Amino acid sequence: MIPRIYIPADSGALALGAEKVAKAIAGELAERGIEAKIVRNGSRGAYFLEPMVEVATANGRIAYGPVKPSDVKSLFDSGFLTGGHHKRWLGTPDKIPFLAKQTRLTFARCGVTDPLSLESYKKHGGLNGLTNALALTPAATVAQVTESGLRGRGGAGFPTGIKWKTVLDTAGDRKYIVCNADEGDSGTFADRMIMEGDPFVLIEGMTIAGIATGATKGFVYVRSEYPHAVAVMNKAVEIARKAGVLGASVLGSPYAFDMEIRVGAGAYVCGEETALLDSLEGKRGMVRAKPPLPAHKGLFGKPTVINNVISLASVPVIMDKGAAYYKDFGMGRSRGTIPIQIAGNVKYAGLFEAAFGMTLGEIVDEIGGGTATGRPVKAVQVGGPLGAYFPRALFDTPFDYEAFAAKDGLIGHAGVVVFDDTADMLKQARFAMEFCAIESCGKCTPCRIGSTRGVETIDRIVAGIEPEKNLALVTDLCNTMKFGSLCALGGFTPYPVMSSITHFPDDFKPAPVRVAAE
Ligand SMILES: Cc1cc2nc3c(=O)[nH]c(=O)nc-3n(C[C@H](O)[C@H](O)[C@H](O)COP(=O)(O)O)c2cc1C
Numbered sequence: 001m002i003p004r005i006y007i008p009a010d011s012g013a014l015a016l017g018a019e020k021v022a023k024a025i026a027g028e029l030a031e032r033g034i035e036a037k038i039v040r041n042g043s044r045g046a047y048f049l050e051p052m053v054e055v056a057t058a059n060g061r062i063a064y065g066p067v068k069p070s071d072v073k074s075l076f077d078s079g080f081l082t083g084g085h086h087k088r089w090l091g092t093p094d095k096i097p098f099l100a101k102q103t104r105l106t107f108a109r110c111g112v113t114d115p116l117s118l119e120s121y122k123k124h125g126g127l128n129g130l131t132n133a134l135a136l137t138p139a140a141t142v143a144q145v146t147e148s149g150l151r152g153r154g155g156a157g158f159p160t161g162i163k164w165k166t167v168l169d170t171a172g173d174r175k176y177i178v179c180n181a182d183e184g185d186s187g188t189f190a191d192r193m194i195m196e197g198d199p200f201v202l203i204e205g206m207t208i209a210g211i212a213t214g215a216t217k218g219f220v221y222v223r224s225e226y227p228h229a230v231a232v233m234n235k236a237v238e239i240a241r242k243a244g245v246l247g248a249s250v251l252g253s254p255y256a257f258d259m260e261i262r263v264g265a266g267a268y269v270c271g272e273e274t275a276l277l278d279s280l281e282g283k284r285g286m287v288r289a290k291p292p293l294p295a296h297k298g299l300f301g302k303p304t305v306i307n308n309v310i311s312l313a314s315v316p317v318i319m320d321k322g323a324a325y326y327k328d329f330g331m332g333r334s335r336g337t338i339p340i341q342i343a344g345n346v347k348y349a350g351l352f353e354a355a356f357g358m359t360l361g362e363i364v365d366e367i368g369g370g371t372a373t374g375r376p377v378k379a380v381q382v383g384g385p386l387g388a389y390f391p392r393a394l395f396d397t398p399f400d401y402e403a404f405a406a407k408d409g410l411i412g413h414a415g416v417v418v419f420d421d422t423a424d425m426l427k428q429a430r431f432a433m434e435f436c437a438i439e440s441c442g443k444c445t446p447c448r449i450g451s452t453r454g455v456e457t458i459d460r461i462v463a464g465i466e467p468e469k470n471l472a473l474v475t476d477l478c479n480t481m482k483f484g485s486l487c488a489l490g491g492f493t494p495y496p497v498m499s500s501i502t503h504f505p506d507d508f509k510p511a512p513v514r515v516a517a518e
């Protein structure tokens with residue numbers, strides 16, 4: 001058996017030098033006259049260990065990382081092709097603590113399989129969910145998804161099954177499945193990892209959604225900053241089409257479903273579902289007033305399911321193992337698992353899939369290992385640029401939609417960005433207003449004008465001009481934006497601003513004025 005070497009081609013691993021490592025390994029193989037198969041897999045998500053190279057040995061896979069090109073010669077000398085010891089030796093990947101503590105349902109294959117091998121996908125349980133869905137009526141599939149308790153992983157946490165049922169029950173000569181892969185939240189990369197590391201799971205999830213709701217066409221709307229994901233998705237769609245997974249007769253059934261990949265032009269607001277639809281239709285991305293809901297009148301005016309990548313990629317495991325299996329994980333109304341993305345100033349950055357319910361403190365201190373700088377954690381922003389900053393005092397908050405809402409926060413797309421004690425929360429509050437001003441689609445006044453006035457008012461606090469009066473004005477402005485904005489961009493910007501003011505009041509006190517000595 002020729003040795004098999006796994007080297008990630010995931011963007012995160014590439015950014016950390018995986019391509020150079022792959023070239024060095026290929027060069028060394030050629031020089032030593034060794035025949036081996038190099039598989040370019042996705043990442044398992046332990047980015048602090050990337051580039052993580054794995055070899056298939058008689059005792060299973062053995063990982064090495066983070067590997068530098070300069071390590072390659074000595075890796076060969078240490079017999080790494082048979083799992084030999086080396087300073088980069090990590091052992092069995094599944095036993096690496098960061099990976100061993102996870103519950104991998106949605107990301108079960110990510111980093112394990114060859115992303116573009118349908119055979120490898122099937123060998124690891126791929127297409128079981130779709131096969132099961134084809135044996136059910138569309139209504140029964142929708143009932144399974146509802147029963148699983150799956151809620152949208154894009155931000156709003158809306159029950160996926162209810163959305164699908166609305167589209168199923170709405171008459172239309174054409175219906176669409178739109179996958180939201182705009183992934184604009186700061187510190188998030190789960191969608192990208194799935195598209196690059198296990199593209200068929202998204203294709204399978206979208207196909208099940210199509211069959212369950214009567215939609216025959218799907219679009220994945222990917223942000224332009226994800227060229228590798230776009231390339232992998234395009235190739236995977238082609239392979240799925242050739243294999244009869246997509247097309248006029250899905251897996252030989254009477255159902256038709258096909259899909260295309262579309263690239264956005266780069267605007268945060270185009271992740272908002274109705275602005276995304278405008279953009280997909282070739283227009284400038286502007287938020288649409290609701291009603292009508294996209295489920296009734298969405299893409300090109302037709303009934304449309306819009307779901308996040310992770311929501312759709314979680315459907316195959318639900319349809320494979322059953323709603324009850326999935327629902328068994330989690331707490332309260334937050335069922336199943338959530339891929340938490342740990343980023344920012346943190347020691348162990350990466351993707352950690354776990355059942356809902358871990359506390360924020362466990363995630364930051366135990367899994368993330370605290371800050372990379374070694375300084376105390378000051379704040380953690382959860383849920384992207386519109387999410388609240390949590391102080392250490394709130395670290396007992398469980399990762400659960402309702403628990404976060406009860407603390408005036410949100411889970412969003414489950415991005416967790418860590419800041420140490422050098423962070424200036426007044427600057428972060430200003431940044432939130434500035435971000436909103438830059439990204440606002442301009443349709444409604446509280447967001448378009450309010451965010452610019454917000455920046456100006458915070459600047460007056462910085463300059464020491466009537467700080468108390470201006471702080472009260474910012475609070476008032478936040479209330480207007482929260483309750484008067486058309487969408488969550490203007491409506492949620494108050495979360496990072498108000499949480500900064502509430503939890504870090506010292507940062508909003510005017511700086512002591514220094515009087516020059518006479
Ligand atoms: C300003 C703004 C940006 C958003 N960006 C994204 C995004 O990048 N990806 C995403 O899936 N949802 C995003 N959403 C949420 C979507 O509007 C929508 O709720 C989601 O696509 C629905 O899918 P889900 O139910 O599977 O989460 C954003 C919402 C707002 C208001």
Ligand code: SF4
Nearest residue numbers: 441443444447487490
């Ligand atoms: S809140 Fe902002 S982004 Fe949303 S519709 Fe209003 S102006 Fe557009």
